[in-house]
Amino acid sequence: MEQTAAGDSGTGRGEPREAGRVDLERIRRAIREILLAVGEDPDREGLQETPDRVARMYAEVFQGLHQDPRVHLKKLFTQKYDEMVLVRDIRLVSFCEHHLLPVIGRAHVAYLPNGRVVGLSKIPRVIDVLAKRPQLQERLTEEVAELLMKELDAKGVAVVIEASHSCMTIRGVNKPDSSFVTSAVRGAFKERSATRAEVMSLIFGSKV
Numbered sequence: 001m002e003q004t005a006a007g008d009s010g011t012g013r014g015e016p017r018e019a020g021r022v023d024l025e026r027i028r029r030a031i032r033e034i035l036l037a038v039g040e041d042p043d044r045e046g047l048q049e050t051p052d053r054v055a056r057m058y059a060e061v062f063q064g065l066h067q068d069p070r071v072h073l074k075k076l077f078t079q080k081y082d083e084m085v086l087v088r089d090i091r092l093v094s095f096c097e098h099h100l101l102p103v104i105g106r107a108h109v110a111y112l113p114n115g116r117v118v119g120l121s122k123i124p125r126v127i128d129v130l131a132k133r134p135q136l137q138e139r140l141t142e143e144v145a146e147l148l149m150k151e152l153d154a155k156g157v158a159v160v161i162e163a164s165h166s167c168m169t170i171r172g173v174n175k176p177d178s179s180f181v182t183s184a185v186r187g188a189f190k191e192r193s194a195t196r197a198e199v200m201s202l203i204f205g206s207k208v
């Protein structure tokens with residue numbers, strides 16, 4: 001019997017996904033193959049449940065593939081507030097699409113409202129959906145900026161992500177202290193250098 005797991009059904013990267021679900025049985029088979037390929041015995045006691053655990057883990061960490069982040073931005077509150085809104089230090093966990101290893105860091109998101117504001121928790125929710133997919137940090141940063149700009153009809157959006165990539169810290173080049181910073185600015189943050197400088201100084205404080 002084919003077992004699947006999924007979060008909310010949704011549009012993934014803006015398009016309907018054919019399967020819409022994670023195929024747990026297929027992952028179990030693949031993990032068993034990997035264990036054999038690396039020279040392990042998948043039938044020894046400690047590994048017997050590993051394919052199933054890993055399948056459930058992938059269903060969890062890639063659940064964003066089957067969720068539509070826009071659902072979190074449907075409810076906006078009318079508010080005459082046209083100053084910057086900044087949500088700083090949003091914990092972020094994603095997976096690099098090259099090695100499928102964790103990317104752990106923080107996101108900072110600012111926007112300039114256009115007569116309507118969004119509930120504060122919705123910004124981290126949107127980031128979670130987009131982060132729980134195999135990602136490139138640059139693409140994740142731009143996806144968050146584009147989505148907020150459009151769905152909030154904002155006058156400007158700035159997104160900064162600072163993250164450590166396990167594929168660089170625990171293997172390969174092995175640089176444990178390295179971090180990677182990406183930013184995407186839209187609207188007034190792109191057009192007005194003073195506005196951009198203001199948000200960057202609020203995000204980085206004395207670091208810039």
Ligand SMILES: Nc1nc2c(ncn2[C@@H]2O[C@H](COP(=O)(O)OP(=O)(O)OP(=O)(O)O)[C@@H](O)[C@H]2O)c(=O)[nH]1
Pocket residue numbers: 096097098135136137138165167168172173
């Ligand atoms: N630009 C960018 N690079 C990333 C990201 N995540 C991982 N990488 C890099 O993707 C690259 C993949 O390089 P490849 O040469 O194809 O793979 P590799 O042989 O495993 O490379 P090494 O990590 O150098 O051992 C590596 O340099 C990673 O550090 C990301 O979000 N953005």
Ligand SMILES: [Zn+2]
Pocket residue numbers: 096097098099100101165167168
């Ligand atoms: Zn990687």
